[in-house]
Amino acid sequence: NLDRRAAELATVAKVSASASTILETDKLLPEVVNLTKEQFNLYHSHIYLLNEAGDTLVLAAGAGEPGKQMVAEGHSIPLNREQSLVARAARERQGVIVNDVTKAPDFLPNPLLPDTRSELAVPLIVSDRVLGVFDVQSDQVDRFTPEDVNIQTTLASQIAVAIQNARQYEQTLATAAELSGIQSAVSEAAIVAITDVSGKIEFANDNFVRISKYSREELIDQDHRLLNSGLHPKEFMRDLWVTIANGKVWRNEVHNKAKDGSLYWVDTTIAPILNERGKPVKYMAVRFDITARKQAEEAIVQRAAELATVARVSSAAATILDTDKLLLEVVNLTK
Numbered sequence: 001n002l003d004r005r006a007a008e009l010a011t012v013a014k015v016s017a018s019a020s021t022i023l024e025t026d027k028l029l030p031e032v033v034n035l036t037k038e039q040f041n042l043y044h045s046h047i048y049l050l051n052e053a054g055d056t057l058v059l060a061a062g063a064g065e066p067g068k069q070m071v072a073e074g075h076s077i078p079l080n081r082e083q084s085l086v087a088r089a090a091r092e093r094q095g096v097i098v099n100d101v102t103k104a105p106d107f108l109p110n111p112l113l114p115d116t117r118s119e120l121a122v123p124l125i126v127s128d129r130v131l132g133v134f135d136v137q138s139d140q141v142d143r144f145t146p147e148d149v150n151i152q153t154t155l156a157s158q159i160a161v162a163i164q165n166a167r168q169y170e171q172t173l174a175t176a177a178e179l180s181g182i183q184s185a186v187s188e189a190a191i192v193a194i195t196d197v198s199g200k201i202e203f204a205n206d207n208f209v210r211i212s213k214y215s216r217e218e219l220i221d222q223d224h225r226l227l228n229s230g231l232h233p234k235e236f237m238r239d240l241w242v243t244i245a246n247g248k249v250w251r252n253e254v255h256n257k258a259k260d261g262s263l264y265w266v267d268t269t270i271a272p273i274l275n276e277r278g279k280p281v282k283y284m285a286v287r288f289d290i291t292a293r294k295q296a297e298e299a300i301v302q303r304a305a306e307l308a309t310v311a312r313v314s315s316a317a318a319t320i321l322d323t324d325k326l327l328l329e330v331v332n333l334t335k
Contacts (some may be wrong), residue, residue, distance in 0.1 A: 008151050011039040016158035025166045029061035032159055036136065037063040043139040044113050046070070047124070047159070048077065048086055049132035055079050057086055057133060066112040077108070084108045086133045089121035093130060095149035096121045099142045115139040122153045126160035127275050134159060165194070165273065165282075172249075172271040172284050191266060191287040194273075197245075197280055199224040211266075211289060213259040224285075229257040244272050244283055253290065265294040 015035050022028040029047050037045040046062035059075040061067060081087045085107060089096045099118045101107040116137045124131040134156040191211055194203035204219045212219065212227060232255065243250040251269045258264060266287035272280035
């Protein structure tokens with residue numbers, strides 16, 4: 001029994017670790033339900049999320065082909081439906097077990113899952129807010145115990161945090177894209193990092209690794225200031241930290257330094273992830289590489305300065321007739 005619980009806790013850690021690396025909801029949820037079904041040797045696993053009105057649980061992901069079909073059909077459960085273990089778990093904000101569904105008056109049978117014999121549903125709660133329900137099913141009677149509720153509740157809390165982070169990521173990504181004027185291929189172009197409130201990096205996507213030239217292992221748990229080029233005044237950095245520490249979104253163009261010492265420009269949007277009291281618990285930075293644009297702008301400025309010098313020299317040549325004075329003026333103008 002102890003060996004089984006140790007293995008299940010290891011599985012929770014494995015599923016949680018996988019979930020924490022995925023920031024797109026449409027990728028996160030299918031990964032979680034399929035991995036849970038496989039790792040816990042279950043008949044089925046699925047996730048319902050509360051709609052915006054908070055009155056309906058909408059199936060967001062289900063394992064295997066039955067899950068995909070139910071999602072495609074828009075399967076949902078009203079929160080107040082009595083004949084639903086899933087709705088009951090959300091209403092009561094605690095885990096629910098039925099170890100013989102044929103004897104449960106509130107079990108809602110599904111023709112796509114004819115072999116369900118026992119079911120466990122736990123709410124997805126983060127910051128005291130119910131996001132939805134995590135539901136697992138077995139084709140064996142008496143499959144689940146109160147200890148299973150504890151195990152799945154632990155996993156559900158990790159999934160809820162991952163969902164919140166994914167939603168914050170998608171919102172910040174959309175905001176950053178709108179501010180940057182980028183309307184397509186946003187996910188592919190974005191350079192994304194998540195830090196704790198001290199600036200320690202907790203997540204770095206592939207684009208961040210590529211542009212910074214640090215490996216992911218070198219970035220994780222490091223202070224985000226390792227990218228500081230030293231080219232921005234202290235007031236610039238102070239404004240950044242004061243803004244996000246007060247729970248507001250900060251946006252500007254930042255000159256960063258890669259591991260090899262090369263410099264690059266990024267259009268940066270940093271958004272705080274807030275707890276239920278409105279206090280930042282993490283920061284999410286979404287950046288877009290604008291190095292080429294900045295280099296083009298600098299080249300234009302340089303070219304304009306050169307043309308202005310040519311114009312001044314031409315004007316001097318037209319008005320100064322003394323050769324020595326003209327040469328001296330040209331030297332001074334072209335310094």
